[in-house]
Structures are given as C-alpha cells and as structure tokens.
Amino acid sequence: MTVIVLSGPIGAGKSSLTSLLSNYLGTKPFYESVDDNPVLPLFYADPEKYAFLLQVYFLNTRFRSIKAALSQDNNVLDRSIYEDALFFQMNADIGRATSEEVDTYYELLNNMMAELDRMPKRNPDLLIHIDVSYDTMIKRIQKRGRPYEQLSYDATLEDYYKRLLSYYKPWYEKYDYSPKMVIDGDKLDFIASEADREIVLDQIVDKLKEVGKLPADWNKPTDIELMQ
Numbered sequence: 738m739t740v741i742v743l744s745g746p747i748g749a750g751k752s753s754l755t756s757l758l759s760n761y762l763g764t765k766p767f768y769e770s771v772d773d774n775p776v777l778p779l780f781y782a783d784p785e786k787y788a789f790l791l792q793v794y795f796l797n798t799r800f801r802s803i804k805a806a807l808s809q810d811n812n813v814l815d816r817s818i819y820e821d822a823l824f825f826q827m828n829a830d831i832g833r834a835t836s837e838e839v840d841t842y843y844e845l846l847n848n849m850m851a852e853l854d855r856m857p858k859r860n861p862d863l864l865i866h867i868d869v870s871y872d873t874m875i876k877r878i879q880k881r882g883r884p885y886e887q888l889s890y891d892a893t894l895e896d897y898y899k900r901l902l903s904y905y906k907p908w909y910e911k912y913d914y915s916p917k918m919v920i921d922g923d924k925l926d927f928i929a930s931e932a933d934r935e936i937v938l939d940q941i942v943d944k945l946k947e948v949g950k951l952p953a954d955w956n957k958p959t960d961i962e963l964m965q
C-alpha cells in the first residue's frame with residue numbers, strides 16, 4: 738500500500754495529477770480545500786491581515802488529511818503538510834506575520850509533526866514534485882480562472898508568484914520524509930496529450946517499483962479516466 742504526496746506551485750497540476758494517479762493506481766484522492774475555503778478570498782483581498790489565519794486554516798486541514806492518509810495507507814494527496822511552512826515562511830519573509838505569529842505557527846507545526854511521528858506509519862512513501870516555470874504557472878492560473886488569483890485582480894501577484902517559485906528548489910532539496918521525484922510540468926502536458934500522460938504515469942510507476950512500493954497486485958489499467 739502507498740501514500741503519495743504531490744507538491745508544486747499554484748496551478749502546477751497537482752489536483753489534476755492526483756485524480757489521474759488515484760484512478761490509475763486504484764487509491765483514494767485527498768484534495769486541498771480551495772473552493773470551499775472561506776479564508777482564501779479574504780487573504781487575496783487583504784494578505785497582511787489574513788496570512789496567519791489562512792495558514793492556520795490550511796495547516797489544520799492538511800494535518801487532518803495526512804493523518805487520515807497515513808492511517809488508511811492507500812492515497813494520493815494533492816498538497817500536504819510538508820509544504821505548509823514553505824508558504825508561511827514566504828509570507829512571513831515579506832512582512833505578513835508578526836514575530837509572535839511566526840513563533841506560534843512553528844510551535845503548532847512542530848507539535849503536529851511530533852504527533853505524526855507517533856503514528857504506526859509515520860511518513861509517505863513518495864513525494865512527486867511538479868516543476869513549472871513562471872510562464873506555465875500563470876497560464877494555468879488563467880486557464881483555471883479563479884478571480885482572486887489573476888494578475889488583473891492584483892498586479893503585485895506577479896512578484897508573489899515569482900517569489901513563491903523561488904522557494905521550491907531549496908524546499909525540494911531539503912525534503913527528506915520519503916523518496917522523491919520531479920515531473921517536468923512545462924514539457925509534459927498530461928491533460929491534453931495521451932502520450933505525455935503515459936510518460937508521466939510510467940515515470941511514477943518506475944519510481945514506485947524502484948522504492949519497492951508498487952502494490953504487488955496492481956495491474957496497469959487499459960483505460961485511463963481523467964476525473965476533472
């Protein structure tokens with residue numbers, strides 16, 4: 738049984754790959770709460786005021802998801818608790834958190850991670866990081882069309898998104914909770930191209946085999962459904 742966590746910038750394709758992969762492997766998907774997240778629009782309207790609240794909201798939902806995922810041991814998560822501090826630290830670095838909020842956040846996060854350390858299954862089996870350039874990221878954000886994420890809503894989002902991207906490389910290098918791999922999200926269009934879809938799924942299956950986590954009873958499906 739496997740627990741796979743995905744990572745990557747906004748619009749990289751994590752939700753899309755989560756649905757594809759969970760169908761392909763016959764596992765359960767866990768999606769990040771976005772459209773039902775009441776704090777997200779508040780954050781984009783007034784980031785200084787809502788950065789801490791939004792982070793606590795995400796941290797709480799991510800803690801719930803990773804605990805359920807590790808307990809059930811047969812899942813794909815479209816973003817996980819391991820990425821939470823990347824967002825918070827980046828927002829803190831641009832002055833959107835007081836030092837008391839920073840201290841409280843890290844204390845809470847450390848408490849949660851210590852809880853995970855006490856679980857029978859403590860870590861995921863694989864991290865799949867989707868790497869995208871700024872151009873791809875912005876195209877996908879436009880394609881998906883959430884109003885408050887558009888540059889036309891707030892021109893300063895360009896800097897925010899570029900800064901966010903710059904935090905991912907060091908984060909990925911440091912991540913050591915499980916084996917990891919990168920998917921080239923600029924080159925491989927696993928939505929529109931069936932050939933690219935095959936390549937991405939083959940890469941993931943090969944990696945799962947390499948780390949001894951491809952379930953022995955798994956059979957390659959003949960028909961890959963995209964549940965979008």
Ligand SMILES: Nc1ncnc2c1ncn2[C@@H]1O[C@H](COP(=O)(O)OP(=O)(O)OP(=O)(O)O)[C@@H](O)[C@H]1O
Nearest residue numbers: 746747748749750751752753877880881926927928
């Ligand atoms: N490889 C791809 N090729 C082309 N379009 C894609 C690809 N992956 C995702 N998309 C499209 O880009 C948009 C964003 O994708 P998705 O919602 O999966 O991203 P995400 O990484 O989950 O984003 P977020 O971080 O905001 O939750 C969607 O409209 C999706 O159809």
Ligand SMILES: Nc1nc(=O)c2ncn([C@H]3C[C@H](O)[C@@H](CO)O3)c2[nH]1
Nearest residue numbers: 747771791792795821824825828886
């Ligand atoms: N500030 C902040 N912290 C997070 O942990 C976080 N996780 C996701 N997001 C934002 C990015 C997309 O708009 C949208 C969907 O990913 O939610 C976050 N924003």
